[in-house]
Amino acid sequence: xxxxxxxxxxxxxxxxxxxxxxxxxxxxxxxxxxxxxxxxxxxxxxxxxxxxxxxxxxxxxxxxxxxxxxxxxxxxxxxxxxxxxxxxxxxxxxxxxxxxxxxxxxxxxxxxxxxxxxxxxxxxxxxxxxxxxxxxxxxxxxxxxxxxxxxxxxxxxxxxxxxxxxxxxxxxxxxxxxxxxxxxxxxxxxxxxxxxxxxxxxxxxxxxxxxxxxxxxxxxxxxxxxxxxxxxxxxxxxxxxxxxxxxxxxxxxxxxxxxxxxxxxxxxxxxxxxxxxxxxxxxxxxxxxxxxxxxxxxxxxxxxxxxxxxxxxxxxxxxxxxxxxxxxxxxxxxx
Amino acid sequence: xxxxxxxxxxxxxxxxxxxxxxxxxxxxxxxxxxxxxxxxxxxxxxxxxxxxxxxxxxxxxxxxxxxxxxxxxxxxxxxxxxxxxxxxxxxxxxxxxxxxxxxxxxxxxxxxxxxxxxxxxxxxxxxxxxxxxxxxxxxxxxxxxxxxxxxxxxxxxxxxxxxxxxxxxxxxxxxxxxxxxxxxxxxxxxxxxxxxxxxxxxxxxxxxxxxxxxxxxxxxxxxxxxxxxxxxxxxxxxxxxxxxxxxxxxxxxxxxxxxxxxxxxxxxxxxxxxxxxxxxxxxxxxxxxxxxxxxxxxxxxxxxxxxxxxxxxxxxxxxxxxxxxxxxxxxxxxxxxxxxxxxxxxxxxxxxxxxxxxxxxxxxxxxxxxxxxxxxxxxxxxxxxxxxxxxxxxxxxxxxxxxxxxxxxxxxxxxxxxxxxxxxxxxxxxxxxxxxxxxxxxxxxxxxxxxxxxxxxxxxxxxxxxxxxxxxxxxxxxxxxxxxxxxxxxxxxxxxxxxxxxxxxxxxxxxxxxxxx
Numbered sequence: 001x002x003x004x005x006x007x008x009x010x011x012x013x014x015x016x017x018x019x020x021x022x023x024x025x026x027x028x029x030x031x032x033x034x035x036x037x038x039x040x041x042x043x044x045x046x047x048x049x050x051x052x053x054x055x056x057x058x059x060x061x062x063x064x065x066x067x068x069x070x071x072x073x074x075x076x077x078x079x080x081x082x083x084x085x086x087x088x089x090x091x092x093x094x095x096x097x098x099x100x101x102x103x104x105x106x107x108x109x110x111x112x113x114x115x116x117x118x119x120x121x122x123x124x125x126x127x128x129x130x131x132x133x134x135x136x137x138x139x140x141x142x143x144x145x146x147x148x149x150x151x152x153x154x155x156x157x158x159x160x161x162x163x164x165x166x167x168x169x170x171x172x173x174x175x176x177x178x179x180x181x182x183x184x185x186x187x188x189x190x191x192x193x194x195x196x197x198x199x200x201x202x203x204x205x206x207x208x209x210x211x212x213x214x215x216x217x218x219x220x221x222x223x224x225x226x227x228x229x230x231x232x233x234x235x236x237x238x239x240x241x242x243x244x245x246x247x248x249x250x251x252x253x254x255x256x257x258x259x260x261x262x263x264x265x266x267x268x269x270x271x272x273x274x275x276x277x278x279x280x281x282x283x284x285x286x287x288x289x290x291x292x293x294x295x296x297x298x299x300x301x302x303x304x305x306x307x308x309x310x311x312x313x314x315x316x317x318x319x320x321x322x323x324x325x326x327x328x329x330x331x332x333x334x335x
Numbered sequence: 336x337x338x339x340x341x342x343x344x345x346x347x348x349x350x351x352x353x354x355x356x357x358x359x360x361x362x363x364x365x366x367x368x369x370x371x372x373x374x375x376x377x378x379x380x381x382x383x384x385x386x387x388x389x390x391x392x393x394x395x396x397x398x399x400x401x402x403x404x405x406x407x408x409x410x411x412x413x414x415x416x417x418x419x420x421x422x423x424x425x426x427x428x429x430x431x432x433x434x435x436x437x438x439x440x441x442x443x444x445x446x447x448x449x450x451x452x453x454x455x456x457x458x459x460x461x462x463x464x465x466x467x468x469x470x471x472x473x474x475x476x477x478x479x480x481x482x483x484x485x486x487x488x489x490x491x492x493x494x495x496x497x498x499x500x501x502x503x504x505x506x507x508x509x510x511x512x513x514x515x516x517x518x519x520x521x522x523x524x525x526x527x528x529x530x531x532x533x534x535x536x537x538x539x540x541x542x543x544x545x546x547x548x549x550x551x552x553x554x555x556x557x558x559x560x561x562x563x564x565x566x567x568x569x570x571x572x573x574x575x576x577x578x579x580x581x582x583x584x585x586x587x588x589x590x591x592x593x594x595x596x597x598x599x600x601x602x603x604x605x606x607x608x609x610x611x612x613x614x615x616x617x618x619x620x621x622x623x624x625x626x627x628x629x630x631x632x633x634x635x636x637x638x639x640x641x642x643x644x645x646x647x648x649x650x651x652x653x654x655x656x657x658x659x660x661x662x663x664x665x666x667x668x669x670x671x672x673x674x675x676x677x678x679x680x681x682x683x684x685x686x687x688x689x690x691x692x693x694x695x696x697x698x699x700x701x702x703x704x705x706x707x708x709x710x711x712x713x714x715x716x717x718x719x720x721x722x723x724x725x726x727x728x729x730x731x732x733x734x735x736x737x738x739x740x741x742x743x744x745x746x747x748x749x750x751x752x753x754x755x756x757x758x759x760x761x762x763x764x765x766x767x768x769x770x771x772x773x774x775x776x777x778x779x780x781x782x783x784x785x786x787x788x789x790x791x792x793x794x795x796x797x798x799x800x801x802x803x804x805x806x807x808x809x810x811x812x813x814x815x816x817x818x819x820x821x822x823x824x825x826x827x828x829x830x831x832x833x834x835x836x837x838x839x840x841x842x843x844x845x846x847x848x849x850x851x852x
Contacts, residue, residue, distance in 0.1 A: 010805075060460065
């Protein structure tokens with residue numbers, strides 16, 4: 001084959017082009033720390049990397065939701081502790097009223113104390129954090145509890161009128177705030193309602209703490225909710241016809257109902273520890289995803305630099321060769 | 336024996352043939368860097384007189400009459416020309432496709448930038464935060480902003496795709512057709528006439544051949560051509576060849592003449608909205624004013640047509656539309672995405688009372704596309720227009736069930752139909768929005784990768800072919816240097832022959848018959 005000068009030059013220019021292109025690519029890899037700058041350089045890795053990015057973004061959202069639920073639960077817990085203290089104090093005062101007092105004046109003092117506690121309970125039930133009422137279920141804007149005619153209303157429903165086991169009660173008990181924490185949130189295709197087992201419920205409907213409905217004690221209908229019950233107890237203490245038997249009944253009922261507060265605290269505790277578990281899981285997942293992302297997208301600096309160096313050598317060698325290839329011809333030796 | 340003075344002629348022709356060789360070598364060396372130059376060679380013939388043709392000849396032994404310069408010809412392999420031109424057409428296609436697809440990739444790719452995928456993720460993140468406090472006005476503002484960014488990036492995609500397409504149309508029309516193709520066919524036809532004149536007058540216009548070949552080489556990058564030569568008898572002993580060029584489709588074996596000796600047909604580009612046509616304005620042949628887009632099977636014009644007209648899966652098979660994944664395809668793909676995105680969210684935004692409250696709209700009365708999707712005015716004026724709950728239990732909207740429904744909608748598989756309002760329309764893809772978007776990028780980047788490989792292979796083959804051609808037709812300085820020395824020596828030898836003859840004659844004239852003087 002005849003080899004002409006133009007062929008040598010053209011080939012040389014071409015290989016220099018290829019070499020400097022590779023050099024530039026490796027240089028970009030080292031400088032950017034990325035193994036590819038465009039998807040077309042490594043399509044399969046890019047597609048996987050996009051998936052990892054999405055999963056990371058989701059994990060971030062779930063973590064944000066968990067953090068939100070956790071702080072909400074912390075607020076709930078401290079309010080519940082406060083309520084528990086109120087209940088304990090009330091019990092103490094009732095015991096004092098039952099055992100240590102004989103005169104009406106003394107009973108009235110106890111009654112006043114109890115009414116005080118009753119008001120504090122109401123305030124605590126209406127606690128709000130960042131303008132969200134903790135115990136209103138999905139009603140977060142308005143104070144969930146209000147008193148009308150001495151009766152406690154929860155989301156405008158008179159708690160005493162709630163029948164135990166009724167649909168309305170079930171609906172109110174199930175009405176709580178929830179977030180998606182990565183349990184694959186599902187919706188009932190018929191009712192369109194969220195499947196509560198696939199989301200995380202983090203608020204406690206207030207009526208779960210107070211109790212609802214009425215119970216007949218020795219023929220007298222007695223309210224089941226803490227607030228009304230405290231009212232009835234105070235009224236009994238103030239009453240001219242104070243009956244120790246009735247008070248004992250009320251006290252016993254109060255003790256029974258107040259267990260709700262402790263129960264709720266237990267629920268809150270278990271919810272919090274579940275969130276901690278989920279946080280740990282999410283952290284592991286995020287870590288795995290980040291490792292994955294690095295493996296897919298990041299350039300191994302050592303490898304990239306070694307490749308870069310050897311490419312540079314090839315480039316320099318080619319340049320050196322060029323000066324010796326292009327110059328000589330027969331004309332350098334004629335004459 | 337030959338006559339005495341005839342020998343002078345032999346010496347003279349020997350010297351002039353060496354001179355001619357030296358001149359041609361010089362011409363070759365001078366043109367070593369001229370693009371398209373084909374090395375030339377002096378065609379030499381030895382001449383003799385044959386006794387049989389002479390009237391009163393007697394059979395006898397004669398010496399030859401020396402050398403004769405017959406022609407100065409080019410060293411060229413026509414078969415390599417054909418292969419080179421076919422390959423050049425292929426190369427032209429891939430180069431254009433690669434450049435166009437890379438432009439598209441720059442729009443959609445998110446390897447190193449943030450685009451639709453990250454905006455969709457961001458929108459979803461904001462919805463999650465919104466689900467924590469659905470009654471919060473400020474978070475609803477952020478959600479609306481995130482949604483707005485999704486629509487804006489779709490608008491950007493649509494606009495940039497349209498820009499790429501407009502650029503391709505401009506390039507095809509002004510750069511390729513008007514300034515390159517039309518100019519080249521005209522030049523080739525002009526050269527054809529000049530060459531014909533020269534040939535009729537018996538000369539060999541090597542330089543014109545080179546010019547014409549260079550033009551044909553360039554033309555072969557634009558379109559799939561076939562070059563044919565038609566012999567024309569000028570006189571009893573002179574037949575010359577006229578050159579014709581056609582657009583040749585090897586699949587259909589269809590010829591479409593573009594140059595016929597001195598005549599040529601030009602092309603023009605007609606933009607009919609969602610496709611462009613290439614029309615021929617003809618000075619010969621039956622194609623005047625007709626759309627000949629379907630005749631291009633290779634070359635950069637074909638590449639441009641694919642990029643501009645390619646509708647991929649959206650092509651109507653009955654209308655014989657271009658099925659390449661070109662700009663029109665990616666435009667439709669983003670339109671489908673926008674329409675389905677809007678339809679999902681608008682459907683989900685129905686409030687508890689069943690009133691449809693559209694979040695995403697297009698201009699009045701038009702279908703939603705990537706280019707025109709925007710946030711509805713109602714949502715723009717009230718960020719809380721987004722329905723957070725469909726449950727009216729407490730009536731305060733604290734329940735974020737509908738936000739979760741939207742998140743779930745974004746994460747669940749939906750069928751991407753060509754018309755979301757018509758569930759029976761063609762389904763292009765089933766999956767989530769994120770899968771659709773990354774599928775779009777994957778498809779595009781695979782296309783780029785593929786064409787990159789094609790283009791590299793084609794370029795390697797082309798460069799090998801051009802080396803083969805160069806190996807035959809190119810000027811090698813070493814060779815020319817050696818030839819120069821050789822011809823110099825043969826010139827010296829011829830001159831020496833002349834001297835020897837001269838001395839012999841001198842002996843006859845001046846020294847003969849002088850015995851004893």
